[in-house]
Amino acid sequence: MVKKTVVVSLLGTQLDSVGRGKKRWQRWRPNISLVSQDSLMIDELHLIYPDASWHLANNVAVDIETISAQTKVTLHCIDFADPWDFGEVYAKLYDFCSVLEFDIDRNDYLFHITTGTHVAQICCFLLTESHHFPGRLIQTSPDSSQEDKAKGRTQIIDLDLSKYDQLATRFDAEHEHGTDFLKGGIATRSAAFNTMIAQIEKVAIRSDAPILLTGPTGAGKSQLAGRIYQLKKKRAALTGELITVNCATLKGENAMAALFGHTKGAFTGAATARGGFLKAADNGLLFLDEVGELGLEEQAMLLRAIENKSFHPVGSDKEIQSNFQLIAGTNRDLKLAVNKGEFREDLLARINLWSYELPGLKDxxxxxxxxxxxxxxxxxxxxxxxxxxxxxxxxxxxxxxxxxxxxxxxxxxxxxxxxxxxxxxxxxxxxxxxxxxxxxxxxxxxxQPNTTKSVSLAVQLLSDETLASLDSFDRHQLEYVLSVCANQSSLASAGRALFDVSRTRKASHNDSSRLQKYLAKFGIRWEQVQRLAN
Incomplete structure (x- = not known):
């Protein structure tokens, strides 16, 4: 079955208007040129025009019937209050495409982008590229080399980029360059790590949602956050600065003021007003390292700032705007912190859309x-x-x-x-x-594990009766486990260190749970070990 050719075009209120005399046939007109091509038969033409140009649209339709009787012309009146208002033009053309009935099995569709304002042409491009208009673009132009000056020529533009090997190769090379950049130029061989970095590269360019980087101390979270910022800056995805904050250093009443700023005299020592880290990151990237160390009050304020891009400085009734992107880093198990009431569940849900665990060097x-x-x-x-x-x-x-x-x-x-x-x-x-x-x-x-500290921990954590009831083997094993726990910053990292071999043979790692259960046999909780170790 031969498909019909259906074209959507905008009336050129200037280019299509050359009067009603015979000389009009000697002048190039975009919509007349469109239907004059020997190699292109147009079965249907949907011509969009403003109400003030009804007479011109009708005259063009009559002339099209004169030279291309097989072309069915349908006029559509769409008025733009401001033809240079991108929002209005796109919305009305989008609505037009939404009600137009498309049958791609029977018809080939073309969007004529020669006429209309540049804004309208851009909107036609976007609607076609996004497949809201399921076809290709066509452009007409004058051709001085032809004897028939009015005929001109046409060029069809196919936006299916997958058909262009050269473009595809370029996109692949750009993506590879981006992932190499995020890896610091290091030729890493870990398949899992490389896959993760490849996804982070896509997210960094395509999304401004929060990113959560987890993993042990020294795994490279702050370095990766810095490279994500530099990559986004190179691709013009943001214009502001990178603001890095170690939340572990934000303690007491000054934490809120450091993050959200304060007014002059808001508290003792506030001699001058301060903008705060969130304001400094406006239109840029805010990296909150050790985000799990924030207090619950700061977490509540941060959640509101992420969702609304606004917050109140300490001592101020005036709301401050800051359009920042957040990257949060932590070596803590935030789900465990939520269960213990130390981290807000709603904040974790908000920053956990893109979550990546950076493995330690041993892994x-x-x-x-x-x-x-x-x-x-x-x-x-x-x-x-x-x-x-x-x-x-x-x-x-x-x-x-x-x-x-x-x-x-x-x-x-x-x-x-x-x-x-x-x-x-x-x-x-x-x-x-x-x-x-x-x-x-x-x-x-x-x-080397601090065995002296582990012995003292065992003595402090267990009663004399319990210690006396332990076999020598169990006592030494417990002392070693406690020594490892005393030198690790999180339950997860301690579990990884203790179960370094057996964990590689499991489909899913439950290091934290295994360690918790072991300590529970002796009535010991992780928090107790950390409190005594620190």
């Missing part, structure tokens, strides 16, 4: 070598001195880095500090085997 061992190279290059660029391992030293360091003895408790911070020390102490720009031995001994000592 990304395939990326250790690439990160070593990154740290070497960073040191060389900063100090202007290229440092390298000799062969034996590199092998020894990698063997240690991959071993079970390397807990990488501080994750990438530990690795960065380690490479910095090695580069600083290297003679003749070469890291020697002796340098590696000294460094690995230092790291092992730093990661």
């Amino acid at each position: 990304r061992k395939e990326d250790i070598e690439a990160n070593i190279e990154f740290e070497l290059q960073k040191f060389s660029q900063k100090h202007g001195n290229k440092i390298r391992f000799n062969k034996e030293a590199r092998t020894a360091y990698l063997n240690f880095a991959y071993s079970a003895n390397a807990t990488w408790r501080g994750n990438f911070r530990d690795l960065g500090s380690s490479i910095t020390r090695l580069c600083t102490l290297a003679d003749s720009s070469r890291i020697a085997l002796s340098d590696v031995h000294e460094e690995t001994q230092r790291l092992s000592a730093d990661w």
Whole structure:
């Protein structure tokens, strides 16, 4: 079955108007040119016109019938109070497309974008690109090379970008560049991590909703937040500044004032007014690191600011506007904090639309070598001195880095500090085997559990009767578990450290639950361990 060709066009109130005399046939007119093409038969033309141009629209319809009798012309009156008002023009053309009956099995559809204001042409493009108008674009233009000056020429524009290999390749390259940027140029090999970063790149460009970055201390949350900001800035997704706040440092009555600002004299010591971090992040990005450390009152204010982009500074009745995007970071289990009443459930729901857990270095061992190279290059660029391992030293360091003895408790911070020390102490720009031995001994000592503290914790947490009832094996095992807990910032990170091997054999990780159940056997709660350890 041969499909019919159906065109939607706007009347050109200037270009289509050349009078009623015979000379009009010698002048190029967009809608007349449209139906004059030998290679394009138009079966239906829907011509949109303003009420004031009814006579012109009717004259154009008559002329179309004269030269293309097979073309059925239907006139549609749409008035724009302001043809340069994007909102009004788009809304009315959208409504027009909504009521027009489309049959794509029987008809091919074209939107003629030569006529109308530039705003109208942009709206036609958007409606076609979004498939609200299920067709292609067509453009007419004069052609001085033809003998028949009135005929002109046409060009059909297909907006299905998937058909253009060159464009697709460019988009893929741009996406790959974005993910490389977010990874800091590090050639990471972890498939799970690379997949996560690829999605973050899409979210960073396409969304302004809050992003929640979780994971252990030193996993790179603040670095990733900074790169997300830089990527959005490069793509013109925001124009403001990056404001980074460590919520763990916001304590007491000053926390509210630091975040939301305050008026002069709002409290003792408020000698001058202050805008606050949220105001400073207007049209930019606000990174709240350790967001789980905020008090409940600050959390309530933050929730309102996220939803309404407005808040009240301390001591002020006047509402302040700030159009910021939020990235929140934490090494705490916020769901557990909600259960304990330490974090608002509604705030977690609001910032949890895009949530990503950054794994620790121990869970990304395939990326250790690439990160070593990154740290070497960073040191060389900063100090202007290229440092390298000799062969034996590199092998020894990698063997240690991959071993079970390397807990990488501080994750990438530990690795960065380690490479910095090695580069600083290297003679003749070469890291020697002796340098590696000294460094690995230092790291092992730093990661050694504090058994003295764990013994004292066991004594403090358990009664003398309970301690006396424990077998030597159970006593030593408990002491080790408590020592690990005392040196970890969250239940989840302690669980990962203790169940580092068995967790890899499970489809879903329940490290926190396993550790909670173990401690509960002795009547011990995580909060008690942390309170005594700190």
